[in-house]
Amino acid sequence: MVAGFRGRKIAVFGDLMLDRYIKGSVKRISPEAPVPVVRVTSESAVCGGSANVAVNLSTLGAVPVLVSVAGRDAAASELSSLLTAAGVSPDFLVRDSAFRTIEKTRVIAEHQQVVRFDREHPALLGHAARKAALAALETALKSGCQALILSDYGKGLLEPATIKAAMALAAKRGVPVFVDPKVEHFQVYRGAACITPNTMEAFGGMRLTVRDGQEAAEQLGREIMRKLALRSLLITQGEHGMTLFTRKGASAETHHIPTRAREVYDVTGAGDTVISTLALTWAAGAAPEEAALAANFAAGIVVGKLGTASVTVEELLESAKSWLKTA
Template sequence: MEITPAQLSRSRVLVVGDAMLDRYWHGAVDRISPEAPVPVVRVTREDVRMGGAANAAANVVALGARASLLTRVGDDDAGRTLDRLIAHSGIQAHVGRDPGLTTTVKLRVIGRQQQLIRLDFENHPPQDVLAAQTAKFEQLLPAHDAVLFSDYGKGSLAHLPGMIGQARAMRRPVLIDPKGPDYTPYAGATVITPNREELRQVVGTWRNEDELSAKAQALRAGLQLSALLLTRSEEGMTLYDADGEISVAAESREVYDVTGAGDTVIATLAAFIGAGFSARAAMPWVNKAAGIVVGKFGTATVSYEELMGA
């Protein structure tokens, strides 16, 4: 099933969750440190990109749909850098600042085209900050066709059940990129998009496809979800819903970097659902987008032209 730029341009997605700044230090590795058995990286280039919920919103915009981003950052250099990146991305920003919050930063050191180490800087937002975000969510919700919650476990979605209830009361589809071993806060959502390891943390291991299907469907029914989309790396994707299940094979591409691939998956799904497509109809395009983005370095987006040409 095809989708036109005009159809996607009418899709309005409200993205809520953990925005972060992705920093990359690229350099040459010529020797081992005399102080410890670790490589010495001579940094020659730095790169900054939007990460987390901001990357999900950027993926929505790259497809030609419209995205609003509701998030909180710290009143710090990283937050100001993230603000500038968002301002130039086409995202409609609703970014609150809080002096007690440290903007989440993931710093990756790259040598010889390989990630050598990642350093994370973060803290959790205070409850009064989250209350203000919930009030803003209620104000923004009516102007959007779908809601995407990007949960990176950084604490910005502590009031998630109430926001899901508000969205469903207004008949807005809710899509969630989940994290952690407890999915009960996601109850009532339309679709969640775990990968294999994330699902395994919740339902345990499985011995075969039948057991996987039974566990996925039991989780879906228990949480009262319309669908569960499982991303399976080289095995493609499987969608579990009330009609059963449907799978698509992975696009045959060289995998360069899976960083941010989950953002692309849920952003593409949200953009299509916001345009009126069902999860089943959108699934082949979601799979194509995932195949494209893993061939790119770091957090990245997929354009409409790339998707249609895949």
């Protein structure tokens, strides 16, 4: 299955950002306020949002085509360099001088996130930038992409009209669409090949109160499948694993996949890993059940890493071998 990953072209359309990490240790509480004093030992930056989805695809051997909007600022230049270093071309990024490239900075001490602060002004993303991004996406899809991932972080690019236009462009070329969804746009993803909400997003997207238990999750999933006319649905459930719903005629079949995480250090970017692995495995010819299983393996690996991270083919194969030994 993973042999089909290499060279496969996947389009990624959505909100990108620069993730910064300030790491250190805490030995005392500040005399100025009841907060920890972090002695900084290192600082780093990695690709976040849709850029992290693209990096995940590249790490697995695919050829990601990242389409998004960035500002004309230092953060955009740094992000472009990081993408290039990770094997992701920045050529399809639309630059907008009125837009500030999104930055998320996390302060981490003793493997614990202390605080996060964001620099963003999504309201400044204008119609012209979205139009240019859609034109870039159309060009990307014409280049032979075999799947489209919508990475919706609700940061301004993927508004309802843009989502519909992107899905129409994909449908025109017979390209399946995979969505890492935002609650506010849930109803707009109608007809997608698969969407991957977590439990909270699934209930929130349907405007329902969250209910615990596998039976409640399965009832919800069948309703989402019906209402959004999806080919499949993957609800991620944290320590409870994932539940896949696939269309069989007028009904939906359910497949529950137990978690593969050994020890959870950080869930940052786990959704990016799930959607990238799922879409790539599907595009490589796997059945939805096999693609979901691969995504579950990948999620179990990435949550064991600190910070925004990706998964290699070797790690994925090792996790699969471990599962086969215990299955």
